[in-house]
């Protein structure tokens with residue numbers, strides 16, 4: 617490698633590490649500040665003080681009157697649009713309590729847990745180095761199209777994750793951090809961005825599925841890889857791996873399955889009441905399989921509320937998983953970022969982490985050479 621190429625590669629690596637650290641700090645600040653949520657929750661304060669938004673009477677309003685509407689007509693008024701006729705939906709309170717309660721709280725723990733785990737892993741294991749040192753000999757790992765698909769999926773996912781987390785947690789700390797006007801502006805445009813970028817993400821996961829499916833079919837090598845802990849915990853252990861190891865295959869399938877699930881629930885939120893119900897049928901199946909008693913008759917608005925809860929759960933879990941992926945692709949492993957940054961990797965890196973892939977490449981190379989020399993004769 618020339619000195620200029622080395623400098624450029626070092627610079628790119630520094631940018632990668634810097635970007636990862638910035639994301640890590642952002643997530644940490646987000647989750648830690650959101651732990652102060654209940655103090656800052658405007659609705660909780662409003663309810664305590666008997667005020668509700670819109671200048672209505674709050675807790676001093678006529679409770680008997682509203683109770684009569686809810687109990688008498690199951691919260692509905694008649695009209696041409698039955699959906700618009702829902703005046704009081706009691707289950708909505710349960711949804712609100714779930715969203716602002718367990719969902720938000722466990723979401724913080726999942727994200728903080730992942731950041732803590734990665735920090736601990738880094739402290740104990742340090743950066744996984746190329747044990748044989750850089751050989752200077754490079755192997756093409758991903759072509760331009762593969763990298764474009766990866767970065768389309770990655771960049772849209774990162775914006776979706778940040779703007780999505782802002783919708784869940786932003787209200788707890790952003791107004792005091794940047795002021796309510798800027799928070800309102802960021803949230804409004806963040807939501808618009810979230811709605812549109814979702815399509816880029818959907819295209820990305822569809823293309824990813826097509827280009828990398830063949831390399832992500834589980835094989836018996838994956839079992840050995842898992843039994844040896846991927847060689848991640850002990851230096852000098854390099855379990856067998858083809859193009860993708862078992863850990864990467866898990867990431868791939870998680871991205872595809874949770875990506876599809878995020879997309880479906882997201883589309884249901886983007887186009888309310890336009891999709892056939894998804895949750896009543898799913899709950900019926902779960903009840904059949906596991907003997908649970910989830911509700912199987914849901915109103916359209918309940919379907920929307922379950923779509924929101926599910927979308928947020930999958931989004932938070934996927935963000936945590938992707939934090940682990942970003943860690944290993946940047947500061948966690950020497951030489952890994954090059955694969956997606958420049959498209960090629962060091963020969964020694966490839967031999968240590970993907971020995972069977974290198975063997976296959978070498979065999980193909982030998983066959984090509986043999987074919988060429990056979991042709992020349």
Ligand code: HEM
Nearest residue numbers: 769770773774864867868871938942945946952953955956
């Ligand atoms: C800054 C963010 C990211 C970085 C630095 C990064 C880095 C990488 C690298 C270096 C590889 C190649 C690994 C190898 O050569 O074996 C890779 C593969 C991959 N990336 Fe990313 N990635 C990022 C974000 C994402 C996101 C957001 C997604 C999906 C939502 C994603 C999905 C994948 C998948 C499915 C693969 C192939 C399987 C695997 O290696 O796990 N990446 N990424």
